[in-house]
Amino acid sequence: MKKKLLFLFVGALSLGVSGCTLGTDERSTTSIKPTSSTSTSEEDEGEIDWAGALIINEQNPNAVESSIKQVIQHNGTTDNKTVLYRIAGTVEYPTDYSYGNFDLVDKTGNINVYGLSKLSSSITYSGGEYSFRNKATFGSLNIKAGDLIEIEGIYKYYSYSGEGGVPEFQGYPTKHLKKNIPAIEPVSYTQAEPTDQSGSYYSSISSSLKGDSLLGELHNLMTNTHQNFLDYYGLSSHFRYSDNYNGSYYRCFYSGSRCTQLSREHVWAQSLSGGLFGKEYAGSDLHHIRPCNEDINSERSNALFGIVYGPKSGMNSFAYEGGDKVYYTRGVFEPDNSIKGDIARIIMYVYLHYTKRSGDTQRYYSESALKFENIMSPRTKIEAINLLRKWNAEDPVSSAEISRNNYVYSVQGNRNPFIDHPKYADMIWG
Helix, strand or coil: CHHHHHHHHHHHHHCCCCCCCCCCCCCCCCCCCCCHHHCCCHHHHCCCCHHHCEECCCCCCCCEECCHHHHHHHHCCCCEEEEEEEEEEEECCCCECCCCEEEEEECCEEEEEEEECCCHHHEEEECCEEEECCCCCHHHHCCCCCCEEEEEEEEEEEEECCCEEEEEEEEEEEEEECCCCCCCCCCCCCCCCCCCCCCCCCCCCCCCCCHHHHHHHHHHHHHHHCCCCCCHHHHHHHHHHHCEECCCEEECCCCCCECCCEEEEECCCHHHHCCCCCCCHHHHCCCCEEEEEHHHHHHHCCCEECCCCCCHHHCEEEECCCCCEEEECCCEEECCHHHHHHHHHHHHHHHHHHECCCCCCCCCECCCCCCHHHHECCCCHHHHHHHHHHHHHHCCCCHHHHHHHHHHHHHHCCCCHHHHCCCHHHHHHC
8 A cells, every 4th residue: 555655646746647638438448457557566576766767647547457378369460549458567778769669568568669758748649549659759768677667559560561560559657667777787707818829910019008098009900910711601601610510510609509501690780780791701700600500590680788687587589509598689689698798709700800900901991890799788888888797797608608719710810809818808898
């Protein structure tokens, strides 16, 4: 009872809004029943800062309370503009702060919220149908990853020609229950660095260099020693040595299992490089490209690497061989703990090698294209770097990475400095 009173008290003091003023006599009904899965209890969603709870808008009494799964199942692949739904869930990292584009997850599933306004008047009703019009920037709502919110709105289904479609939701928040997810803090690499197998490769790199000076010298080393740019279509012949599975097969990078229906995976997704990664240079760099099962590659798509929040039971997942489950939503992909460091060291390598610096040729790309925040789910450069350093430290360099680095060096002429010296990450960005 105290929790309900708090909501009413805060709402009355803070907003005094009257909610949606649309007529109620014409609205259609549905057979969907309220479900406990949308409950905002601590048992369902984890610790909630009830003192920070804020009613953003009054609820429309005609909105149908539902779970994400029920909304999607009820409407299938057809838009439904005759029902106003109320759903609750945990926010994944937003990809668009102007319009509001993020995944919302409850215990039953996840849905892409594409368009969120702070105003209840963003939903209008005319001619027997609801429609949405964004009337406020998403950024003004101060909604962050990990926050638990409740929203009212309408179901949409965005269809991609020949590629299926995406269940979507548009509306406005009725409650914002902040979980106060802390900022991502960097972690320094404290393990002993791998035994140096590079010979004199780093002899030109002064041990006193730090920051951008160290980054620049390592970049120059990459450009000078990367003499053999491999053929994209010939990479599979190298995977037999760099990513071998039980002697005869390829190892799928994201699942750790035998690779079937081989796909050449750009770990830094092509679409998140401004379309610059094709089939040359970074697009055929064996330090960067990994073998992957086609179906898993499709599931990852161009999702950002990061931490997923919310109930794991409602997320898409697949097993990692010898590890845990890999969880992901449409927008965020959290790899298995055993390869988080591998991914961080690949991302840092691509940035170091291919970010254009003074005097470089056209094969390198501007920093405006290769932003860490374009591939990592934290939407600021600082937090993206912090997460890379955290993964680099928490998943130390493995013997498999060392062997792979040595093999790629033998065919390309260059090495991944963050595998040989993982502390370079802290020396550059710490």
